[in-house]
Amino acid sequence: MYQPKTLQRIIDIYFTDPERVISVKAGTQVLRQDGFNDRLYWVKQGELCGYLQNDNNSLTARIFRVRQGMFFGVHSFFSRTLVASTTVIAETDSELAWIDLDTQAVEPEVYGSLSEQFMPVMMHELAQRQVLAGMQAFEKEKALQKLYAAEQMTTLGQLAAGIAHELNNAVGVLSSKTEGLQGAICRFLQESKPEVSHFLELGIDHGQQAPSAQVRKRARELQEMYGLGREQARQLARAQPQGEIPASWLANLDEALQYWDLGRDLHDMRLASKHATCIVRSVKQLGGTDNVRQPDIDLNDTINKSLSLLQSNLRRVNVLLRPGELPSMSASSTELVQIWVNIIKNACDAMEGTPEPQLEITTRHSRNRLLVTISNNGPMIDEATRRKIFQPNFTTKKGGLSFGLGLGLAIVQRIVHSYGGTIALKSDPETTRFRIKLPIT
Template sequence: MVQPQALTRIIDTYFRDSERTMSVAAGTQVLRQNDYNDKLYWVKSGELSGYLKHDEQGPSAKVFVVKEGMFFGVHSFFAQTLMATTTVVAEKDSEIAWIDLLTQPVEPETYGSLAEQFMPVMVHELARRQMLTGIEALEKEKALQKLYSSEQMRTLGQLAAGIAHELNNAIGVISSKTENIQTDIMDFVSAIKPEMLPFLQHGINVGQTGGSQQVRERAKVLMKQYHLPREQAKTLARAIPEGEVPAPWLTHLDEALRYWDCGRDLRDMRLAAKHSASIVKSVKQLGGSDHVRQPDVDINETLHKSLALLQSNLRPVEVILRPAVLPPLMASSTELVQVWVNLIKNACDAMEHTTAPQIEIVTRHVKNKILVTITNNGPMIDEATRRQIFNPNFTTKKGGLSFGLGLGLSIVQRIIQSYDGSVVVKSDEERTTFRIKLPII
């Protein structure tokens, strides 16, 4: 920092005398609170701190730091109290210079009395200390906000633990009953419609693998190739996303598609129950990081699982998936599915009133990082909302079936940060994009 000319003259005139300069080792107490002091000190190098005590038995608090080019002893010297208001201790090996009450003004006829000459010192010192105090206040505020957020997360974790217990019971019932229903349906079909069993099993074992855009493109081909109605062609495209359609499907197409659709729904129910249980566990561990991570997790596969879980939400939405060839990641598949489900579900909610809603998901591999962007063409998120969007208690969903606890994006951020990654949101009138970076370890 370039010093004002007057301040430079003061230092060169009064603080360059080697007889009034000394070295102090780290830990040295230069001034003691309430002790006599008739000196004004200038820090030539090093760093010292001032500590204040309210009483002899009470704790001390650091109230200021003086570094190279700064002054201390200002109050006792210029206010003529001759009593140190703080205890000043060298934090590092330092070199300090001083003047005392016997110091005579230099060139008083030009620059005035000692007090007049040192006015720039007092103003400069006040400004610097005010700036440092402001910085320290900001750091304390950040620490308090972090503590407050930590307390919130602990409270939410305790709340989630109780909710998770009840949800786990319900999910357990859904999972077991789905398995029972699947077994009963397969037995029933095997007995009365054995020729339909392969289509049911295809739905149960494979389900729907293609996205909405792929289904639309495939349906157009099937309509021309087999002269099918649009809706029938779309359902067939979901069941057979590529290649030739086997002859048995075409023999009894309506029935075959109904049984496949039933099998797909059973599969989706099983997957949803499984992932719901994992998501409940993640919410229960809201403040923790004890998830088991496995090697060789495929990011693209976790995105496909998320899209499969959200099929009902995505029916009116055009989904464009642009996956790149990605290296495997040491990760928890459940955690990543939870991230994508939250982001995609939020995008669907945001586009509720959007004409021709669209979600584009792009994955890339750049410089030891995996990048995932999830973009929707819904309304712009205003700046005030963007600043709060990852707060654990913030939500824009107020009533009806769109109510929210404000936990989704907070959990997303917590999970991504646990991988030393980052998640940011950009939004304008045309699109909103969530950008996730995950380092490859």
């Protein structure tokens, strides 16, 4: 077994002659691949690297690094080939001690020939080179995995570009037709029934802003206050989530709700059209960023828009929205909506089998950062899934209509990181929680 005292004896005997010590500057080529070498070098000080070139010298790879106390030139010296197997270049100013083939063994009758005395050194050097080769193999495997992932994303991006073109055309038609339909309905009502135009315009301008929990609470209050039926009270709570109910609404409530509902649908159609455009762009870009950002975006408002888009998913979910007082931020509203929609939609899918599903969203402001926490009481996400959940193409939705491409959370992470923000996931048997931190500017 290699012992430190064995090395010390070898150094003291063979590498302390000042006439066999050289100093080399950084960048100096000490050995040349396939060049003559009859020396064994010991590094007194500094650092050097060994490089291997292929037959036509078109590729060069670093295969080892030697530091203070290590040897090089081992193969050509002890195999007596006298031909260097690698090119060795000083990385830093270095000091080298050496012996050559004319060096005589000291005390051979006790320690054997020169080769026998240096056998522990050779074995130690081989072991070190083996460890380095293993580390390089690991690095190579990591690089290959990144390359495969990059190629997969490139292929996916090319496919997405074609799909995005077709979807953009379809979304463009839906957007323009929605605008045309909205204009035609507004003009018709202004001419034939101007008294209901206000209800339609309110729905178009604001849509439904109140979360489900607030609507249910408000509906119970309205039932008691005005003696309304359950469905009628719930619809009125959506349209008038707070304050007193204007007399114009109560005068002909069914008609008022009918036209407000129509306006809300037009509002949601326009919002969904904009959101679909943003999603298509993000999928097409995949690794890119959208720099069309405004300086005065209300983050709480983007969460409300997300909840409006996901009404059908949230029908059986108790939504607790706890918005804080937030300053405006520099952001793209559609990008933020995309973040919340993906996380909330995933939460709804996860809570499908939960008896009393609950979603809690809190926002607050701390030290020039906006903090958003989105929690659900669905089943715990196991550790293996948590490690992969932000990776592209990873999905747990594989059956029936609940399929997924595994891009939602990967795109969410990309958007968050593009703002210089962070996203973290924690999950235990009671709660699964996403925490997003975004800088204000």
